[in-house]
Amino acid sequence: MPTTQLTGIVENGPLEANVPLPIIKKMSAMIGVKMTKDTFAKGISKTIPLAGGVISGGITYSSMTKMGNRLMNTLEEGVNMTEAEFVESVEEVKLENLEIIEGEFIEIEEILRQEGEII
Secondary structure, X not given: OOHHHHHHHHHHOOHHHHOOHHHHHHHHHHHOOOOOHHHHHHHHHHHHHHHHHHHHHHHHHHHHHHXXXXXXXXXXXXXXXXXXXXXXXXXXXXXXXXXXXXXXXXXXXXHHHHHOOOO
């Protein structure tokens, strides 16, 4: 809901039923700020996007931390592989992904050196 719509709802709605406005007015009077429904509505409309950002950031942080730890653990397991385990793992991947094409590669610099084009 856009904040402009929220401002209209708060300004025109029964604010006393949802928020104890007299308490907020007394607290703001102590500070020296005149609190009206309009001022309160504008303040609320500015804090909702901020609260949404904080909540979204918290959810992102918690999920990324969990997934990052899982990735780190998985990568640490892969580092301790022997050569035989690595070859076996590559063969398993080849069986799962039949679209992998084996090929032989040679360095271009080797060919050019053999032909005398690179010194």
